[in-house]
Amino acid sequence: MPLKKKTSTKLTAIARQSLGEQVADILREQILLGDLKPGDSIPERETSTALAVSRTPLREALLMLEAEGLVEMAPARTPVVAKPSLLDVTHLLLVQSALEALAGECSCDEATEAEIEEIEGMHQIMLGTMNNPDPVEFFKVDMGFHEAIVASTKNLALIKTHKQFHARLWRARFLSARRRSARETAMIDHGRIVEGLRRRDKELVSSAMKEHLRLAIDNVRVAFALEEAESNSLAPGSDKPGSNDR
Known part of the structure; x- marks a missing residue:
C-alpha cells in the first residue's frame, strides 16, 4: 500500500537524535489506523522519500517497531507489517x-x-x-x-x-x-x-x-x-x- 505523503516541516524541526523515534511514531500510527495493513511491505526507498528522511533514521524506526512486534524484518527482504494470528x-x-x-x-x-x-x-x-x-x-x-x-x-x-x-x-x-x-x-x-x-x-x-x-x-x-x-x-x-x- 502506498504510504501517505508527509511534509518535512515537522521532521526538520526535530533534533537529529530523536528523528528515528519520530519516524517510528508516524509509522506506528499508520499501522494502528490501518493505513499500513498487516502484510503490507514497507520499502525503504519509497518510505524514506515519502517521509522526507534518509534511510538511517528509517531503519532505526523499523528496528524499534520490530522490537514492538509491529514490523517483521529479515535479511535481504523488504520489511513488512506484522500479521500475528x-x-x-x-x-x-x-x-x-x-x-x-x-x-x-x-x-x-x-x-x-x-x-x-x-x-x-x-x-x-x-x-x-x-x-x-x-x-x-x-x-x-x-x-x-x-x-x-x-x-x-x-x-x-x-x-x-x-x-x-x-x-x-x-x-x-x-x-x-x-x-x-x-x-x-x-x-x-x-x-x-x-x-x-x-x-x-x-x-x-x-x-x-x-x-x-x-x-x-x-x-x-x-x-x-x-x-x-x-x-x-x-x-x-x-x-x-x-x-x-x-
Whole structure:
C-alpha cells in the first residue's frame, strides 16, 4: 500500500537524535489506523522519500517497531507489517491480564495518593472523550492509564516485563479500544479499578484488571473478524468496504 505523503516541516524541526523515534511514531500510527495493513511491505526507498528522511533514521524506526512486534524484518527482504494470528494475540493478552492483575495488587500497596489521582484523572479524560472521533488520542490515554498503574508499583522487573508485552499488543489493544460499542464497558471496568485503588482493595483491583483484559480478548476476536470481512470486501470484484469501528 502506498504510504501517505508527509511534509518535512515537522521532521526538520526535530533534533537529529530523536528523528528515528519520530519516524517510528508516524509509522506506528499508520499501522494502528490501518493505513499500513498487516502484510503490507514497507520499502525503504519509497518510505524514506515519502517521509522526507534518509534511510538511517528509517531503519532505526523499523528496528524499534520490530522490537514492538509491529514490523517483521529479515535479511535481504523488504520489511513488512506484522500479521500475528488471533491465537498469538490471545496468548499474549492472557499473559498481559495476569501481569496487570499483579500490578493492580502491588499498586494498592505502593501507589502514592498523587499517583492514584493521576490515574483517576486519566479515567475522567476518557469518560469525557468516549465519543472522540480521533481514536488514536483516546487510545493513548487508555494505554497511559494502564502504564501509570504498572509504574506505580515501583517493581522494576514487573515494569520491564509489562512493557515488553505491552509493546507487542499495541495494535491488538487499539483494535479493541476503537470499538465504540466496547468503550462503555471498558469505562465501567476502569471505574472499578480506580475505586479499588482508592480503597486499597487488592482483590477488587486485581479482578477488575483481569476481567478488563479478558474483555479485550473478546473485542480483538470481533475486530479480527471484521478486519477479515473488510479485507474480503475490498478484494477484486467487491465494492462494499466494511468497518471495525463500531
